Amino acid sequence: MLTIRDLSVEISRGERTVRPVTGVDLVLHRGETLGIVGETGSGKSMTGLAVMGMLPGGGVVTSGSIDFDGTELVGLGAAEYRAIRGNDISMVFQDSMTSLNPTRSIGDQVAEPLRLHRGASKRAAAQRAEEMLALVGIPRPSERMGDFPHQLSGGMRQRVMIAMALICEPRILIADEPTTALDVTIQAEILELLGDLKQRLGMAMILVTHDMGVVARHADRVGVMYGGRLVETAATADLFRHTRHQYTQALLSSIPSLVQDKALELFSIPGSPPDPAEPQVGCRFAARCAAATDQCRTQLPLAVEGPGEGHLYSCWNPAGETAPTNEQRRFPQAAQASGAARLQVVGLHKEHPVSAKGLFGRRRSVKAVAGVSFEVRAGEAFGLVGESGCGKSSLGRMLVALDRPTSGDVLLDGIRVSGVSARRLGSRRARLQMMFQDSQASLDPKMRIDDILREPLVIQGVGTAAERTDMARDMLSSVGLGASIMERYPHELSGGQRQRVGLARALALDPDVLVADEPVSALDVSIRSQVLNLMRTIQLERGLSSVVISHDLAVVRYLVDRVGVMYLGVLVEVGVTDDVYDKPAHPYTAGLLAAVPTADPGFAEPAGGRVRGELPSPLDPPSGCRFRTRCPLATELCARVEPGLEAVGDGHTVACHHPLQPKSDEAPAQEVR
């Protein structure tokens, strides 16, 4: 249906010319889902945009052809291309917040392609739009037609985007990271919806993503891109079972999974992806490849037919059947976390006031955190997982005294640190540090790296100027960075380097507690594993107590000893990581685990049911158990009585009336007298 042959794209901006796509061959068959996987800058999105004829300013297709059912798209006239775009070939983009026009109603926006391409009347288009909204699972679509994008949740907006792309019943849908901005539970629903609609409308789909787990579950065939080239393409099962290209294999090995051995260091690919502006010689992956030879560095590998039908790979030294293990080392057994609690959280609440509705409306507040208690022992790593909006980040900020709780306390070694003025907090402030998600935004762009690292020392009055410089150098080397970057500015570093600087800054004052809020979410897979290993190592070496906050269950599993699952501001399950992941007691935990896409096409979805629907508003949480509105096991009791945390095993507690694991007979573990 779509045949791409030897496609190359060049983008020139001023003096600089980049080649984001070089010599890509791809075929999309009728009714199939083709996954294109790759990291940032691999050229996967640019390939999609090239098919749409929508390359960014300065971009041109320099060679090759894109054949769509007999029509050559390269060099097609603007008007002819417009007639195809949104009509025969549609695209869904990643960020549904910015992808919808904020000033026009969603009904209007969904109807627009129909009016453009079919010349439909306003009323006919609106009617069809309403049908589409129903088809993509928007409840009561007739009432939603006049809504504006900001009134919908992220998942609902992405459904609107899909309705908009499909209203003309295109033959090809290109979905560019359609679920990256969404929570795992919503992601699973959206991907299923896409698969279902594909069947019903008989279209073919190109699924562009960085997530191996997503393609494993939802693509029929997969193309892996690296540095602008397609390095391997095969049927999904074939690709995962008989991986040939060294990059594909290294990438698969560096993804933390829900089942791997935690004691073993995660495989990681050294270095960072190539600069698309650099001239290309040989295999693009050679510089980071453990198996690279001189031939790899000088000669471009040609596509070779692989073991299965239609399996092509471009690698001089194809990988064997076993996963690479060479550089992996075993982590030392963590010293048994000592009994005393370093960080105690007692009945923490945080409410954000929102403006009242109407002139005499009651003032309302969002209960971001609604009564959370837990403790972290010295040297222990504690994880907090949950969907966005569950209050985990609000909680994290209170842990390091960046925010004041509405009520409740945070204690460090038994001394209160919450709700204390900055002056009285004094040096205790230094013992609590935070590592942020967005290293770009959390490092001052006008400060050099050495100044960023020395600043906390200056504030706390540590050492002389010369000593501080030495300390900054040591900090950098402890996070695997050379002293050469000390004079650079944050924007001159790569994402992985910046996140390392963020970690070094947090460690500068040798804190007792490190709170890491989504430490690797912004990083590419190959960089992610490097940072995860570094965090593990530092945690063990320094005997830090850490709190890792993430929506990524695999990341949390890899980093922490104990984990707490948050839902709408409360902890619903707490326990030793392995217990919680292997024997989830709360239906929500089980549902979250079931929704995680695993990079293994044969992986059977665990029983226990999916979490359906969306997070209720924290303005007005459900009565009784907050999860009951989405719970398959909910009963009348759940609506009446809010369950407290009760033990289901050694140190494993759950707040549920109908837990999936039998409750221990002993007295409630965390009863406060």
Add this chain to the structure above:
Amino acid sequence: MMRFIIRRVLVSLAVLLGISLVVFLMLHLISDSPGRAALGQQATQVAVDAFNREHGYDRPVLVQYVDYLVQLLHGDLGRSYKLNENVATLLLQNAPRSAVLSFAGLALALVVAVPLGILQAVRRGRLVDRAATSISYLLYATPSFLVGLVLIGAFSQTIPLFPAEASQSSSPWVVFTEPRSMALPLITLAITNVVVFSQYQRSAALEQLGMDYIKVARAKGAPERIVLTRHLMRNAITPIITLVGVLIPTLLAGNLIVEAVFNYPGLGLLFLNSLHREDYPVLLAYTLIGGALTVAGNLVADLVVARADRRIELGA
């Protein structure tokens, strides 16, 4: 919404009260005595004192201020002793002419600046954009009286297309009834605003052009004309609405210069003449009206922006 408006009106009244107090005190400080100002330098001290006593100007300043406020509440803006006329009557005579000129100038500026700014954004870095930006900066740096004088020199004296003086008719609608005589004042007024608006519009449009919904509109197969008018325009225009609201008092000041250059009998010219005549009640009233317009302009802009962009909730 209602809650927001009520709050804002209350706050606005407080602001106006503050402005009136400051202006009242300032005028009191710079003028030696209203009697002297009213009767002139030739009048005897006895006559001046008698005038002051008769009109209550010998009482403490604050009492006079309260008195003035009470008058204000009755719609009485005081009396110009120089022109022997009620200030309110004077303002009412001149205000419509200024308002029509201002709004015509504003409309002209927007009609030119919005498309120009969007064109510049779409053609970013090309010749059109660079030329427009350079000219904008040049004109922005030129005071409007100079713009007016240059225009008079060029289009009234060198090429006698338009008269150098604005219409002296008492009708407020001269902009429409005598377009030839009002062309130069209108253009002078518009030029200054076009320069500011188009640069704002350019950067606002650039920001919006980078948004994904523009990409989505193109992906729908929408022609560029529709992408720009249906999708870009409404989003890119909100900063301009705010700007116009904030600029309303500046428009008034712009009027002052244009009215002086072209001798157009409006509020600005009245203010200027009152300044020369030391006619304090008129100056006081003019300043208060400026304050009221500023406050009202901001409020209206906020309401319009909230209407155009539904994401904005009018909070406290």
